[in-house]
Amino acid sequence: MGPYRIEARLGAGGMGQVFLGRSRSGRAVAVKVVHPELAADADFRRRFAREIALARTVSGFFTAGVVDADPEGRPPWLATAYVPGLSLEEAVAEHGPWHERDVLVLGAGLAEALESIHAVGVVHRDLKPSNVLLAADGPRVIDFGVSVAVEGVRLTRTGMAVGTPGFISPEQLTGAVVGPASDVFCLGAVLAFTATGTGPFGGGSWQGLWYRTVHEEPELAALPPRLRDLVGRCLDKRPEARPTATALLDELAGNVTDGGTLADLYIDSRWLPAPVAQVVRTLLITPV
Template identity: 95%
Template sequence: MGPYRIEARLGAGGMGQVFLGRSRSGRAVAVKVVHPELAADADFRRRFAREIALARTVSGFFTAGVVDADPEGRPPWLATAYVPGLSLEEAVAEHGPWSERDVLVLGAGLAEALESIHAVGVVHRDLKPSNVLLAADGPRVIDFGVSVAVEGARLTRTGMAVGTPGFISPEQLTGAVVGPASDVFCLGAVLAFTATGTGPFGGGSWQGLWYRTVHEEPDLAALPARLRGLVERCLDKRPEARPSATALLDELAESVTDGGTLAALYTDSRWLPAPVAHAVRTCLLY
């Protein structure tokens, strides 16, 4: 695909399939190839090109940045930095919920990622556990800058917004203005999931999840007190009442660094729960 040799299939998502690719110099990348039905949509291709141009300006450490793309390719594709490791979804499913401190440390990295994404005018729109990869030196947020292109195409075809039930903001579901505060809502849901193993609006059908997201309060009874207060503010139904990513980063950094720096926390997998750290180190061997 383009200058990259495809070595393996990594998975699939709302935009298309994801492959492990390798450049001529041996650099590993994740190559995302657009679904044929999206590729055939001229409006999607225009949105995709515009959003990729924005996404390439994101330079935050806790993001898997876009390194190459061909929006006019047949099919269109983009390549991002490859992050060996588990997704947050896999880690919680395989090793269970995390302690309060571990969740807060994770939250600091994710808040910094959102801060860097929002700084260039991008809104992720689909922050969820499977879009958070766990590396030895911190979390990485993936798939930012493409969801808006997919959303436009899906709205045209089906009338449904992009997002994952249980990890989507009320304003995305009601057709209101979507901005950085929508990502903060999703971050709150991700942190609740990490601490409990389930989303804050329960399970069941997507219709039930969407209804509860818009009309009911989240179930945060199982969260420790400090984390519960933070998540409650993120999950406020009113976008203007939610903290910004920068405010969250300042609050979380103060609570977990003990006078040090965030960078010092994310070293040699020590920021992760022990079984997850072992799994991540194992991934690095392959």
């Protein structure tokens, strides 16, 4: 695909399939190939090109940045930095919920990622456990900068917003203005999931999740008090009442760094729960 040799299939999502690719110099990348139905849509191609241009300007450490793309390709594709780690969704499913401090350390990295994404005018719109990869040196947020392109097609064809039920803001569901505060709402839902193993609006049908997200308060009783307060503020129904990513980063860093820096925490997978850290270390030494 372009200059990259495809070596393996990594997975699939709403936009298309994801493959492990290799550059001519041997660098591993994640190559996302657009689904044929989307690729055939001229409006999608225009949005995709615009969002890729914005996404290229994101340079935060806790993001898997865009390194190459061809929005006019047949099919269109983009390549991002390859992260040798498992997803947060997989980690919680396989090893259970995390302790409070581990969740707070994760939250600090994700808040810094959102800060860098928002700084260049990008809104992720679909931050969820499967879009958070756990690497030895910190979390990585993936799939930012392409949701708007998919959203335009989905709204036209189905009337549904982009996002994952249970991890999507009320304003995305009601058609209100979507901005950085929507990502903060999603972050709150991700942290609640990490601490409990379930989303803050329960499970079941997407219709039920939709209703509870818009009209009911989240279920946070199982969270420790400090985390409950932070997540509750992120999940405020009113976008203007939610903290910014920068404010969250300042608060979380103050809670977990003990006078040091965030960089001190993300060393050799020690920031992760022990069972998850062991898996990540194994992935690091497995050739790709």
